[in-house]
Amino acid sequence: MIDLYYWTTPNGHKVTMFLEETGLPYTIKPVNISKGEQFQPDFLKIAPNNRIPAIVDHAPAGGGAPVSLFESGAILLYLAEKTGRFIPSDLRGRAEVLQWLFWQMGGLGPMAGQNHHFVQYAPEPIPYAIDRYVNETNRLYGVLDRRLADRPFVAGEAYSIADMAAYPWIVPHERQRQNLDEHPNLKRWFHAIAERPATQAAYARAAEINQQPTMSEDAKTILFGQTAANTRR
Known part of the structure; x- marks a missing residue:
């Protein structure tokens, strides 16, 4: 049994998609995370x-004590190796899968995340920041589009953890001011992955858990006011 510590964010969806x-x-x-x-x-x-x-795997390969992991990319890789799938x-x-997994972790996720912040959540619009992250998100969409020109999935012919990592960050494309056309x-x-039964099941779980995904002012303070001092426990 795996315990999945989860909330309804793109990084959370990656793991439910795999599972x-x-x-x-x-x-x-x-x-x-909106309540701290x-x-x-x-x-x-x-x-x-x-x-x-984060996860705790109570039945790791080879037995022994439970294994705990944080970071969505590390979790996907661990689960892929555990199951021998994807x-x-x-x-x-x-190597193809790993380089695109790390591309998402180091590029698409962080840049789209900053896009979300400055476009939707900043207390006042900052045109430079909005342009910077909307444009960089667009560049990364272009990288992925070129990559997919001659293959069905990011790493080639087979669906993999590289696809699972990237897909949830494309779901909010309209909020990122991107046009898939x-x-x-x-x-x-994007539509091929959306039609997979496992993808639909993963997003259905999200809807069950977070039925009010709006961002309150208190939640913004919790999420965006973090420093080393005020997050220390």
Whole structure:
């Protein structure tokens, strides 16, 4: 059994997408980041960066004590290796998946996240910041569109953790001020993943857990007012 410490963010969706694809048994432990639950001492023991998602695998390969992990990319890689699914076993195929997994972790996710912040949540519009992150998100969409021009999935012929990592960050494309019609290969890939039963199941779980995904002023203070001093426990 896997305990998944989760909230309904793009990084959280990555892990539920994988778990629904594989059928691994898991229990969701909601961590309402809008209420500051990510700062609870028990959660910080598992996720010292006070971010979701995190997991505790109570049945790791080879047995022994439970394994805990934080960081969505590390979790996807761990689960892929645990199950032998959604990552190739050959050297070149594995390298393709890993480079695109890290591309999402280091580029698409952080840049789209800053896009979300300055476009939607900043207390006043900052045109330079909005242009910077909307344009960089657009550039990254273009990278993905070119990549998908001659292959069905990000790493090649097979669906992989690289696709699972990127897809949730494309879901809010309208809020990111992006038009999928400008990226036809990306659009085709996006709709193909959206139609997968496991993707639909993962997003249905999200709707069950967070039925009011709006951002209150108190939530903004919790999420965007973090420093080393006020998050120390």
